[in-house]
Structures are given as structure tokens and as C-alpha cells.
Amino acid sequence: MTRLLSPRNLLRLLTEWALGCVGVLGAILCLTTTFHVPTPGAIYVLVPVLMLLVCTLATLRRGDIFCSVVGCLLLVVMLVFQKPLRHSAVNLWNILAWNYAQGYERLKDYYPPDMELHYGGTTAILLFLAALETFFTGLSLSRWRRTWPVALTLSLGILPCFILTNTLPGLVPLLMVVGSILVQVLSQNPRRREPRDTGRAVLWGAVVSALLIGGLLLAFPRETYEPPITWRQLTEKLENWQAKLDNRGNEAAGLTGNPDDVVLRELRSLPNHPMEVMQIRTDYRGRLYLRGSAYDSYDGRKWTRTESGSWDLAAAYPALGSAASPSYFMKITPITGESLYYTTYELLTLPEGAELVGDAYLKNSDTDETYSFTFSPDASSVPAEDAYRRYVESACLELPDAETKQALRAWCAEHLGEGSLQLPVPNRAELISDAVSRAVEYSRNASVPPAGADFALWFLNDAETGYCVHFATTAAALLRAVDIPSRYVSGFICSPGSDGFVKVTTLQAHAWVEYFYEGRWHRLEPTPGTATEFSGSTTPWVRPQPVSEETEATETVEITEITEATEEPIEVTLPEESTEPFVKPTRPTDVPEPSEETTLPAEPTQPKAPSRPKKPWHMPLWGWILLGIAGLIGLILLRRQLVSRARDRKLQRLQGNEQALWIYRRYRKLRRRLGEAPEPEAQRLAKKACFSQHDLDPEEMAYLRQCLDRSVSDLRAAGFWKGLYYRFVLAII
Secondary structure (H helix, E strand, O other): OOOOOOHHHHHHHHHHHHHHHHHHHHHHHHHHHHHOOOOOOOHHHHHHHHHHHHHHHHHOOOHHHHHHHHHHHHHHHHHHOHHHHHHHHHHHHHHHHHHHHHHOHHHOOOOOOOOOOOHHHHHHHHHHHHHHHHHHHHHHHHHHOOOHHHHHHHHHHHHHHOOOOOOOOOHHHHHHHHHHHHHHHHOHHHHHHOHHHHHHHHHHHHHHHHHHHHHHHHHOOHHHOOOOOOHHHHHHHHHHHHHHHHOHHHHHOOOOOOOOEEEHHHOOOOOOOOOEEEEEEEOOOOOEEEEEEEEOEEOOOEEEOOOOOOOOHHHHOOOOOOOOOOOEEEEEEEOOOOOEEOEOOOEOOOOOOOEEEOOOEEEOOOOOOOEEEEEOOOOOOOOOOHHHHHHHHHHOOOOOOHHHHHHHHHHHHHHHOHHHHHOOHHHHHHHHHHHHHOOOEEOOOOOOOOOOOOHHHHHHHOOOEEOHHHHHHHHHHHHHHOOOOEEEEEEEEEOOOOOOEEEEEHHHEEEEEEEEEOOEEEEEOOOOOOOHHHOOOOOOOOOOOOOOHHHHHOOEEEEOOOOOOOOOOEEEEOOOOOOOOOOOOOOOOOOOOOOOOOOOOOOOOOOOOOOOOOOOOOOOHHHHHHHHHHHHHHHHHHHHHHHHHHHHHHHHHOOHHHHHHHHHHHHHHHHHHOOOOOOHHHHHHHHHHHHOOOOOOHHHHHHHHHHHHHHHHHHHOOOHHHHHHHHHHHHHO
């Protein structure tokens, strides 16, 4: 205790106490000023008293035991006052969450603007948080003498102020925390190795921190501060990231990308986050079906694309080269590169560099390159050759087994009638498509069949909802059951605007059916018209009704209500805005009424335009990064100088054998960095200095100094990285 009360130790204790108090109070005040929470007055007494207690006990010889006792007391307090602490913590959590929700659009439904918040009920948790931060901060400063535990502890009060909030903490509390941490960083090495120089190191650190913070405030005033990323930008980045993560379900469903198999058992709910896939420019104004890939092999659980057939372009695209009129042009710019070309039907020309793989899709080698082609819905196609017909009849009529085909035919006979099976192929296909679209309700949140069940039969008999994959698979299976070759197709569906431009997103990913008739493939749409991909939005789209100028100007609206009794229009008169007479506002008594003799000032013929306020300059994000790197380099250089000077002063204060032992320890550390052991003579002299009562003679001291200087030279010459490591890293630590 007597040693603790010495002037140097007392100064060090008061310095650590002041640093800890400033940091903890700043962290708590940052929290209260950011979220407008009342600051407990008791905190200004609790923090200094508890900080002094912890710093004093941590400095004593049995500091670990004493600090453990204080920590146990804090734990007992938490257990005794568990109920009020829990209630206060819930109030503080609601305040934080409500503030986050006001900036994050997707959370607003959970925390409405009129939610009742109890700001006064956070006192208990703030006091406990202050006590907890005080305990660990004091322990880190006086016992461990390290900065990173202090920064980690103070982050409990600082991080909530900068994570998803629209406000900033008060300037004074923020400077208190930043200044405290900066001073601790700059003075960490002297506080650990030279406790006597703690006061001087803290003073120099405070001066450097004040100059640095003052310069930043002068260069970049707080009024001109803008966060590097705004609420809207952060929300967009998070939603884009979530869209990329969620839209992997489209790839698993075979709606996007180019998978070899569409595994129906692994279907998931479709994501509702649109992610842009491509941009289209065309002179066609109708609905576009952009075919990506077709799948012809169905086993009841998945669709598989076969690529064994070697067909020419005429078999897959029979309209190529024809001079159809009118012809339309399409240019597609992919956003997310894929290994296939998306094309319409009735192609007149192919994208440049397209490679036909089987008859399923066009392979794209340059996934990011813009491509174009021409097409014509009125193009006349040449029937396919006999070899291609035989391939289609053998591959696109397969079903898992005879029982499945019989069950599907029975369903058609029951819902379409026995006579429907004898209708022409186009009529039969349309009846099946219409029946499938009315079988269940459309939903993006669809379930999957049980293991081992045939997908089409399960969908017709047991499913309650489904989306385009379900409808297309079932329709294709039913067409095969009634002897119509068919296959499953994936791609996108969109409608260009009046300017011929459209952005295609993952919400417009779609699946449909193709059936083979008269030597060519025909498109069939079995998905209900309520499908969200038709509008490209997950919310129902309602066409706005045009309102004429006459309707807006009149106050009488005619509403035609058609009933069984009358079809005459019913006239509804809207009430007037106010029935009270208009009262002319009175002029102030001190302003006289203008008379005939009064000459009013002439109005300026050319009014002067108001000057636009000059927009303050804001530091861009890259500027902050460069400034942070420059500041970090400056701090490293400054700390290197301070550590080097402190080491030289310590060496000068030491005498005799103490100086020899310090030189040997430094020499041994450098030899270890080189991967070598100290010389035997140096080890002998170190043992002599440690155990002998006589000081080393000047020649022996000179030998140890030569060993140290030689190690420094070897380390500098060991290579660029080792030299850099010695000059900066070892010099700092």
C-alpha cells in the first residue's frame, strides 16, 4: 500500500482512472444522445467511484483476487435485481428496434410509428451497463494494460449508434470515446513496460489526439458530415444480396440458368425479391416468350434434357432463313451471364456465335456479350424431317410407367369427357391446358409431393397450390397420356413498353409446355392468368382508369348502376367543402388601408432570382479510406518514435548488471526473429550478470552491445519483409 501511494504510482493510478472514466461516460452518453434516452444522474457518481475502486484493487499485488470479488458482487446485484433489469432491457431493446425500423423499410410493419415507447424505463439497464463497462475498462487499464479489451468493452455503447440508425451520437460524447481510445493506443507500450512514464506518455498522447481530432473537425465540420452509405443505399444492397441468395430457388426449379435436370422434389417457394436478369430492346409490342431450354425426359420426379441427338438447325428452328413479313428485331443485354441464349419462337436469324446443342438450347460461350436476332410470329415453317419426328415420338411420349399413363388418361376422361380424347390435337391440348389451369390455385408458396409419388398425379389429386413448374409439368404429362408429344420449357416472359424497352427480372422467370403437331412445336400456356410472372410483380396489378379533365373539374359524378329494375344513371352530388360563409381576413391595425392618394411602390419588372445556397462539399467514401490509411501510417510512425525514445531512456537509467540483462534480452529476441540461438559467450555473460554480485567490466558490456548491434544489422539485411517487420512492427510492440 505504501508503494501504491508513492507520487509516481499515484499519478499513474489517477491517469488510468481519468482515461477509464472519460471512455465509459462517453460510451453511455453516445447511447443516450443517439436514441434520446434520459441519462441517469447516478451514472456520474457510479462510474468515477467504481473506476477508482477497480483501478486501485487491480494495482495491488493480489489484484486478480480483489477484482474477482468485485465481479462476483456485480453478478449478485444482477441476480437480485433481475426483474427490473429485464424490464429495463426490454424497454431499451424496443427503443433501438423502433429506431432501426424507421429507416429499414421491411421492419416498419413490426414497429409502427405510433408504438408506445417507455424512454424513462431504461435507467436500470443503463446503470448496469455502465457498471459492467467500468469494471472491464478499469481491469484492462490497470491490470492488463492493453487497449483492445477497452475498445471491445466500449463498443457495447458505441456500436448501436452506428448500425442501421438515422442519427448520430452527440459530438462531445463521441470525442470523449475516440480521444480516450487514441490516448490509450499511443501510451500502451510505456504503460506496460515503463509504468513510471505513464503520465508523460498519456500527456503526449492527449496532445497528439487533440491535434488530430481538432484538425479533422476543422477540415470536415460535423454539419457537412454525411454517412458513407445512406438508409436507402443500405436497404438496396441488403435486398440485392438477399435476392441473389433467394433466387437460387429459381435455378433449382429450372426456371433460370441451364441445369441438366429439373428436380421436382427440390422445389421451393419462389422468391419475391426481383433481381434484374437482362435488358431487351425490340420493335415488337406483344407478349414475348423467351425460351431458354427444353426438357424431354420425364420420370415422375424430374425433367432431364437429352443432348444425344445430332440435329441440324432446320429441325430445331424451321423458320430460319425465310423472308417472313413483318419481321422484328430484338437486342438482349444480359446482366447475369448465363451459358445459353434466350430467344423467341419463329426465329429468322440466330445470335452470332450460337452453338446448337441437341435441339434443346443454344449454347452461349460469351455470357456477358450483347446479342441480337430477328423473328416473325407469322413465319411459315417447314415440317421436320422423318428422323426428327421419330426422335420426338420416342422421347417426348415417355411416362414413368403404364399405371401412371392409365391414371392420367382416366383423369382426362373424368374432367374432359370421353369424347374429348377423340378431338383434334390442338383442341385436345387447349382443353387439357384449361383444365390444368383450373385444377388448383396459383401460389408462389407451393409444397412438394411426398417421396416416391408421381408429381403430376399428386398435383391433380392432392395439391392445394402450385406455380408455373407444377402446371407445366402436369400439362405435359397429361398431353403424353393422350398420345400428344410434349416437353417442359423454361425461360422468361415479358411485355415491352411503348418504347420497345423492358427490363426482365427473376420475377418473370416462367415455365410452359410445347407440344408437337404437324411437324413443328407449338407453345401451350397452362398456368392461370393470375400468375405473378405475367405482370412481373408479386402484387396484383390493376390497370389505372383514365380520368378526363371534365370529370376532374365537375363536382357532379354520374354513376351507372345496372340492376334488374332500372338501367338509368344515378346522379350523386358531392357535398361542398364548407357551408359557412367566407369571412375576409382582417388586416393588421397598424397597416393603413391604401387610398387614392397613396402611391404604391412599383413592382420590379425583372425580379431577381434568389441565389441558390452553395452545397457543402462532402468527403467521398474513397477519400475517407485514403485519409484513414494516411492517419494509420502517421500513428505508426509516431508510435515508433515514442517507443524508441522510451527504450533509450530506460537503457540510460539502468546501471551495471541490470543494463547488461536488458541488452541481452533484446539481443535474444532479435536472434529468435532470425531463427537463430544466442551465442554461447553472450549466454555466459547474461548468467554472470544475473547471479554474480559483481558488475560486468566495460569490455564485457561492449561485447553485449556488439552482439545487439550485429543482430539489428542482420535483421535489416535479412530481406525486405523482415526488415519492414523489424522497423515498424517490432518497434511498436
